[in-house]
Amino acid sequence: MGALTGIGVSTLSRLEAGQRHPRSTCWSRSPPSTGLPWKNCSRWWSTRGSHRSCTRRNGAVALTRNASPTTPAGSRRTGSFCPRTLRPTTLVETAMGHQTLALLAQLEAACKACDELASATEELFLQHPDAEIITSFPGLAALTGARLLAEIGDDRTRFDTARDLKAYAGSAPVTRESGKSRRVSHRRIKNSRLAATGRHWAFAALTASIGAHDHYNRRRETGDRYYAALRNLFNRMLGQLHHCLTTRQKFNEAIAFAPPNPSPLTAAA
Incomplete structure (x- = not known):
């Protein structure tokens, strides 16, 4: 620490004597012959303050290097680098x-x-006539069913077919063809609240219905991503909901997710 302190004192002495600092481009004070007044030289203040802070910091590091926290030097190191934080007044607290x-x-x-x-x-x-049919579907409880009913309404003539309801909910894909190109993407113009409810419904149905979970796994195996598979499951279950509300019957797992019938060629093979 003595060497560091000596270097700091000598450098500070040169600044006090009016010499120029090696890293500075102006005089600490006005030269004997010509020069700007010392009050116009703001760099002298910054150089002097930074030099003093660096000297103190280097001295503290040299003094407490390799010192254990239990020793007096370690205690001084803790006091130097861990100052007390400011605390507001009692009125502010x-x-x-x-x-x-x-x-x-x-x-x-x-x-x-x-x-x-x-x-x-x-x-x-639960007092609504359609509540019993809606809650019979896996993944639909009272609050989710209420939100779904509020979005689609109870007027059965509003959507003539299940395809119209799927397009309104945004679960039906959009196909664009031009010449030999064909592109299928999800629908962007939709009822966002109904689409969000559908995602929650499809996600809850994965653990409440074995058929819904198998349908989701088949879609993932064909290359669909997570949200695309959920949207496809919501699209299928929304069509089933439209059918049940129109015919006034409850959800049936065996009918809704019945295994596909094999084709005649597959059966013959």
């Missing part, structure tokens, strides 16, 4: 505490309102 309590009260009120709204929605949905 009290004000921040009141603000936090107010935010927690707002959050508690919002959670309570959500619970009351969910209870009221479930109670009113």
Whole structure:
């Protein structure tokens, strides 16, 4: 540390004597003959302050190098590099505490309102004539079924065919052909709320229905990605929902996901 301190003192002495710092392009003070006033030379202040801070930091590192935290040198190192953090005043802490309590009260009120709204929605949905049919599908509970019913409505003449409902929900793909090129992509113009509900429905159906899970696995084996396979499953189950609501019958797992019948050529082979 003595060597470092000596170097720092000699450099600082040159600055005090009016000599130029090796890394500086201006005089620390005005030269004897000509030069700018020292108050116009702002670099002198920055050079002097940075030099002092570097000298102190290098001295502390040299003093506490390879020192154990349990030794006095280690204690000084901890005190040098771990200064005490600033703490607000008592009035500021009290004000921040009141603000936090107010935010927690707002959050508690919002959670309570959500619970009351969910209870009221479930109670009113179960009174609807279509609730029994909708909740018979795997993956559809009271809240999800209520949201689905709110989007498609209870007017059965609104969608003449299941294809119209699938296009409205965005589950039906779009085919574009031009000459010899043919491109099939997902539909972008759709009811976003119904499409989001459909993704939740299809995801919940994977663990509630063996047929839905097998259908999803078949789509993944053919090369579909995760969302594409979920969208295909939602497309199929939405058609089944349209059929059940039109014919007033509940969901039947054996009929909805019946294994495909083999072709005559396959059976003959």
